[in-house]
Amino acid sequence: MGTLWYNGTFFTMTEEGETVSALYVQDGRIYDLGNKEHLEKRYADVIERRHDLSGAFVYPGFVDSHLHIIGHGEKLIRLDLSEVSQAEEMRSLLERKYNQSSGDQWIFGEGWNENNFPDRKIFHRLELDEISPNKPMFLTRVCRHAALVNTKALEMAGITKETKDPTGGVIVRDDHGEPTGFLLDTAADLVKEKIPKVTDEYVNRALRVAVNDLLRVGLVGGHTEDLHYYGGFKQTFDQFMNVIDGKQTKFRAHLLVHHEAIDEMENENYDKGSITPFIELGAVKIFSDGALGGRTAYLRSPYTDDPSTSGVAIHTEESLQKLVREARNKNRPVAIHTIGDGALDMALTALEKYPVTEGRDRLIHVQVVDDTLIERMKKLSVILDLQPRFVASDFPWVMERLGEERIKHSFAWKTLLENGLHCAGGSDAPIEPVNPLLGIHAAITRTRIGENHEGYLPEQKLTPFEAVQLFTTGSAYAIEKENERGKIAKGYVADFTILDQNLFTVTPDEILTTNVVMTVVDNTIMYEK
Structure with missing residues (x-):
């Protein structure tokens, strides 16, 4: 038994401009295609369901x-910073997140991008400490190849002035050699290893x-x-x-x-x-x-x-x-x-x-x-x-x-x-x-x-x-x-x-x-x- 889809414009994507107006589907596969009258007549005995698309446009599934995928889900359930356009707005959202958190839970943020800020500001760990002095903070940059962390997170990871850059990563430092809290690529993994394991x-x-x-x-x-x-x-x-x-x-x-x-x-x-x-x-x-x-x-x-x-x-x-x-x-x-x-x-x-x-x-x-x-x-x-x-x-x-x-x-x-x-x-x-x-x-x-x-x-x-x-x-x-x-x-x-x-x-x-x-x-x- 099968399904008739009709009253739509179906783009085959075989050639540019090629369309049909109806499909007959059986066992999850396209069995035949053409127009409604032809398919109705040919498969009259086996059509079980009909879908009238009311003139919609049908493409092969995108x-x-x-x-x-899971990272996308995290963005939806965590603090999303991807649309923030001002450093002060980012600070305000982080402060709110901190105030809503309980116990010693980590403060996570997803998707910040300094290129969206007029001043292209990248927060220093000391500024993050003002927001979250006692809870570790991990803020993933939009590219997912860098992160910002506060002093608490650096301490938990054992990252100090003496810590060498890991292979494939950079611990960004100030003029005195002190970590700024900005970690590039594999350097961020040093902190990720201290984040509590996720549950099923x-x-x-x-x-x-x-x-x-x-x-x-x-x-x-x-x-x-x-x-x-x-x-x-x-x-x-x-x-x-x-x-x-x-x-x-x-x-x-x-x-x-x-x-x-x-x-x-x-x-x-x-x-x-x-x-x-x-x-x-x-x-x-x-x-x-x-x-x-x-x-x-x-x-x-x-x-x-x-x-x-x-x-x-x-x-x-x-x-x-x-x-x-x-x-x-x-x-x-x-x-x-x-x-x-x-x-x-x-x-x-x-x-x-x-x-x-x-x-x-x-x-x-x-x-x-x-x-x-x-x-x-x-x-x-x-x-x-x-x-x-x-x-x-x-x-x-x-x-x-x-x-x-x-x-x-x-x-x-x-x-x-x-x-x-x-x-x-x-x-x-x-x-x-x-x-x-x-x-x-x-x-x-x-x-x-x-x-x-x-x-x-x-x-x-x-x-x-x-x-x-x-x-x-x-x-x-x-x-x-x-x-x-x-x-x-x-x-x-x-x-x-x-x-x-x-x-x-x-x-x-x-x-x-x-x-x-x-x-x-x-x-x-x-x-x-």
């Missing part, structure tokens, strides 16, 4: 190719809140990296199995596995691939550098606005190659976080030395490139994870970081596509808003919301079709599911993002007023407006 209930709550929110904004799935930070592989994976049970909750979660979680995963007798129809284990995740905001992205030459640093390489060239080699010994692809051109160079060298034999590697972010790096990527079996919203968030200040020459080859989504590189689209939530319509808008306009100009590096604008491809066919290709996901075609999964506007004909700013009518996963309505 999938976020790179995010941190906490992870479950953050994950459940996040998945419900992703469905609300039209996402049917996401490629996420969470399995190393919440009590280890098993504790986190068990909650994915509990929340995404395939009955009450259907959502297609493709889980990247941090290289430090691989051994535990194997000890639990799990391997890459599908665990359930909705949960898959994917590539080995490796970080090669940080982010441009905190100047920890690793560049081949110094930052234009701070010539004293070229950023932070999380691993040496030798250790990065060793991690890739170990993944190959287990027949696994890798997913390498690489933002700076120095990090990309290192990553490509490792992939060239140890080419993938099974599956596809992915390079995540790929924000600073040049023609030589592009030519090297074209010779490898790689998928590029792009985050279009980074353009809206990082410009114009990122031009100060990179300078006139490097910026010409940065955030170069159109150039990458024109060179035949396979690209997928994501948000990197909780770093950016998870709503895929915001990513599509940014890819098309290359502006911040409300700005009225031709766009940052306007030659890199994508067409509406290219932008939607990132979140449909692109995300499917990233995980070798291009023959069953990402299109509306026979044999493909019945996952749909149903909107009230045509993204291919509305003005770019009208994309921002588009509403999600339904989110359908496995022919099941998981969200309805």
Whole structure:
């Protein structure tokens, strides 16, 4: 028995402009497509349910190719600082949070960004001490590659003037060598290790809140990296199995596995691939550098606005190659976080030395490139994870970081596509808003919301079709599911993002007023407006 979906415009995404007006779905797969009269006649004896879409617009289900689902849930249940635009506002929110806390619990904040402040202020630990003198405070920067902590947190971690910078991290210090409370990349891990372990209930709550929110904004799935930070592989994976049970909750979660979680995963007798129809284990995740905001992205030459640093390489060239080699010994692809051109160079060298034999590697972010790096990527079996919203968030200040020459080859989504590189689209939530319509808008306009100009590096604008491809066919290709996901075609999964506007004909700013009518996963309505 099956379902007839009709009275809508269904974009197949097989070719630009190709549509049908009805679908027949059976056993969670698209069985046939065409028009209502044809399908009604052909399947009259087996149609069990009918969905009249009242003229809505149906797309293959949008999938976020790179995010941190539990981190997104934390942002929703913790103090969210991502929209703060004044240092005083941030102080006020922290004071309120402190006054609402009890006992000796930690004070957490998520997503602050000094580039949103007129004075670009970064709080000193002594200022945080004024807010929270006796409770440890840990405030994650928007990039998640830096954190602010107060003196209590530093003391608990044993960080003093004499503490050496850890490999792949920086303890920012004042002119006297004293820690300021600003910790970059692995330096923040010294404090994270002292944070009380999360409970199953906490992870479950953050994950459940996040998945419900992703469905609300039209996402049917996401490629996420969470399995190393919440009590280890098993504790986190068990909650994915509990929340995404395939009955009450259907959502297609493709889980990247941090290289430090691989051994535990194997000890639990799990391997890459599908665990359930909705949960898959994917590539080995490796970080090669940080982010441009905190100047920890690793560049081949110094930052234009701070010539004293070229950023932070999380691993040496030798250790990065060793991690890739170990993944190959287990027949696994890798997913390498690489933002700076120095990090990309290192990553490509490792992939060239140890080419993938099974599956596809992915390079995540790929924000600073040049023609030589592009030519090297074209010779490898790689998928590029792009985050279009980074353009809206990082410009114009990122031009100060990179300078006139490097910026010409940065955030170069159109150039990458024109060179035949396979690209997928994501948000990197909780770093950016998870709503895929915001990513599509940014890819098309290359502006911040409300700005009225031709766009940052306007030659890199994508067409509406290219932008939607990132979140449909692109995300499917990233995980070798291009023959069953990402299109509306026979044999493909019945996952749909149903909107009230045509993204291919509305003005770019009208994309921002588009509403999600339904989110359908496995022919099941998981969200309805």
